Amino acid sequence: MHIMEGFLPVEHALGWGAASLPFVALGLRAIKRKVRENPELKMLIGVSAAFTFVLSALKLPSVTGSCSHPTGTGLGAVLFGPLAMAPMAAIVLLFQALLLAHGGLTTLGANIFSMGIVGPLVAYALFRAGRLVKLPQGLTLFLAATLADLATYLTTSLQLALAFPDPIGGFAASLAKFAGIFAITQIPLAVSEGLLTVLIFNVLVKHSARELHDLGLQPAREGVRP
């Protein structure tokens, strides 16, 4: 989902940057407020960021014969709300833009928008919806994280199709080309991301029952086992 350095026209680069900036600022404020209300959550925020660090570093093979990586943003969005992931994704993307020539500073806004904003929003909305219709929590979490991952890659395809419409087929033909690369490749990886998100959530249920309870994600405390 990394749009390479310089590969968005100036207007697009600036537009996505302007669109992402308020989310990053609001996200920082949301994180600060959570920590002020409950300092115990600091470590769990670290775990969410760490999960994104790990998953976005893993370039996995896909059935299409190309490689891509998961994003890991679903977990943090479900735990801390969709805004909190914008600054966390910004940190990961900045690290990769500066040290790895992956993504770039001129495309940072667009990449934050797909990975740190659209993905987390989808994860959060689906998780809420799943709880509303009382789906089992594990299944809800799986669907939220999997579809958030796909949404991120669809967003990248949209961004590229907007910037580079096909000379003959226009936006739609271009979107089909980019989505053919990103979205299809991503399907098995998104499933992996969904499974890994449920897995780490299960670990947190065991070791951070109280924090999850405070966040309204666990009904009963099961911190100390008899």
Added chain:
Amino acid sequence: MSKQWQNGLMLLAVILLIAYPLLTVRVPDPGSEGETAEIFTGADGQAEGVIREIAPDYRPWAEPLMVPPSGEIESLLFALQAVLGAGFIGYYVGVRRERSRWNRDSGSSGAA
């Protein structure tokens, strides 16, 4: 126990999802001009190829500030990124496990 089974099965599914393409995707035969095809290249790079195809006149207007000097150095930096994340998660779980064991052993009924 059932939770552990569930976690184990999910981990197994992830391993299979990663292994399956490695076992099934084959390098295509070289073309008539003998060009060799690569497999498992990055989707980001392929998108760059499509951009060059759709808009051959587009010139990227910025260059990365620092490009890892080789594939090995790139791997090193990606591994560093993964280690930072995995290290923190491992540290967190370790601290938590010790804390709940300490609480249990000392039999404190206070803050758990």
